[in-house]
Every structure is written in structure tokens, then in C-alpha cells.
Amino acid sequence: xxxTDERVEQLRLAWMEGKSASQIANLLGHGLTRxxxxxxxxxxGLAGRIKAPNAAAGQSRAVAAxxxxxxxxxxxxxxxxxxxxxxxxxxxTALAIQPQSQTLTETQxxxxxxxxxxxxxxxxxxxxxxxxxxxPLGDPTSSDFxxxxxxxxxxxxxxxxxxxxxxxxxxxxxxxxxRLALR
DNA sequence: CCCTGATTCGC
DNA sequence: GCGAATCAGG
Numbered sequence: 001x002x003x004t005d006e007r008v009e010q011l012r013l014a015w016m017e018g019k020s021a022s023q024i025a026n027l028l029g030h031g032l033t034r035x036x037x038x039x040x041x042x043x044x045g046l047a048g049r050i051k052a053p054n055a056a057a058g059q060s061r062a063v064a065a066x067x068x069x070x071x072x073x074x075x076x077x078x079x080x081x082x083x084x085x086x087x088x089x090x091x092x093t094a095l096a097i098q099p100q101s102q103t104l105t106e107t108q109x110x111x112x113x114x115x116x117x118x119x120x121x122x123x124x125x126x127x128x129x130x131x132x133x134x135x136p137l138g139d140p141t142s143s144d145f146x147x148x149x150x151x152x153x154x155x156x157x158x159x160x161x162x163x164x165x166x167x168x169x170x171x172x173x174x175x176x177x178x179r180l181a182l183r
Numbered sequence: 184c185c186c187t188g189a190t191t192c193g194c
Numbered sequence: 195g196c197g198a199a200t201c202a203g204g
Contacts, residue, residue, distance in 0.1 A: 020186085033198080034187090034188090036196075036197050038188060038189070039197050040195090042189075
């Protein structure tokens with residue numbers, strides 16, 4: 001397949017609409033790769049379009065890096081070595097159809113409350129007190145990470161989580177003991 | 184690992 | 195001119 005006027009036009013349109021290179025590649029089909037699309041886009045002088053609603057990643061190459069430095073860092077072995085095989089699967093990942101929606105808004109404080117409050121007493125680390133259960137809930141790297149916060153029972157956890165924390169060991173010993181007894 | 188675009192360069 | 199390989203980054 002080659003770049004007919006028609007296909008170039010489709011490319012131009014889709015690119016201007018903010019479609020990603022891989023999306024366009026699938027759109028035009030015929031085994032076209034996203035590399036081919038990007039290459040054509042550049043040859044057409046279309047690179048650097050407006051911020052599209054989608055296009056989540058990769059906006060960092062706006063300023064061309066020093067060609068000299070890159071030339072050195074990117075001296076490619078070309079078709080030198082007898083490249084075994086593999087590589088055939090490359091374009092496959094581009095086949096996924098992606099939803100066009102999503103709004104990249106940060107999670108608003110109000111939203112967090114609405115989501116978190118309903119799940120009983122969970123607390124943030126700053127709200128955590130000595131008497132409160134330290135059982136972690138959720139992803140520690142996430143902003144909605146919380147601790148249980150229920151009244152502590154014996155150790156650092158409430159009765160429920162204390163049980164979860166120590167049961168495995170006990171259960172293991174119990175299992176072992178039982179196995180020995182039954183033998 | 185998934186993806187994004189950017190660049191180089193053999194063909 | 196084309197696009198795979200590679201880079202750089204979210």
C-alpha cells in the first residue's frame with residue numbers, strides 16, 4: 001500500500017482530530033504501522049498538533065534535542081548482526097481500540113469524601129491516633145489510601161484486623177498440630 | 184508493561 | 195519518500 005491522495009487526506013484529518021498514530025494506523029488498515037503514520041506525518045509537516053482530548057502521553061519531544069548528541073547515542077547496528085527472528089509481533093499492540101472519553105481532571109477533594117465516607121470510619125495518616133486501628137486500606141501510593149481507624153483491640157489493630165493479622169500464623173500452627181495429631 | 188510521539192537512516 | 199528501529203517519556 002502506498003500513500004494515495006485519499007489516504008493522505010484521511011491521515012491528515014485523523015491526525016488533526018487528535019487521533020494517535022496507532023489509532024490512525026488501524027484506521028487506514030492494510031498493516032500500516034504507527035511508525036509509518038508518524039513518519040508520514042512528519043514528512044507532511046503535520047507534527048506538533050494541538051492538545052487533543054486524548055493523546056495522554058508523549059508530549060515531551062516538542063523541542064528537538066541536539067542532533068549531535070542523539071546521533072552518538074543512537075548509532076544503530078542496522079542490518080549488521082544476523083538478527084535471529086522475533087520482532088514479527090511488533091505492531092500487534094496497536095490493534096486495541098481505545099475509548100475516546102476520559103477527562104483528565106484530578107480527583108477533587110469533595111469527590112474523595114463522597115467515596116470514602118460511606119465506607120465507615122476510614123482515616124488518613126494524619127487523622128490516625130494511638131487508639132485507632134492501623135490496618136492499611138488501599139494503595140499506599142494513592143491519594144485515597146486510608147487506615148481502618150476503628151478502636152484498637154489488643155495491638156495496633158482493631159479486633160477484626162487483629163484477627164486477620166495474626167490468624168494466618170495460628171492457623172498454620174493449628175494445621176500443623178492437627179496434621180501431627182492425625183498421623 | 185501499556186502507550187505516546189520524535190528522530191535517524193538504510194532502503 | 196518510506197518506515198523499522200530506536201529513543202525518550204507518561
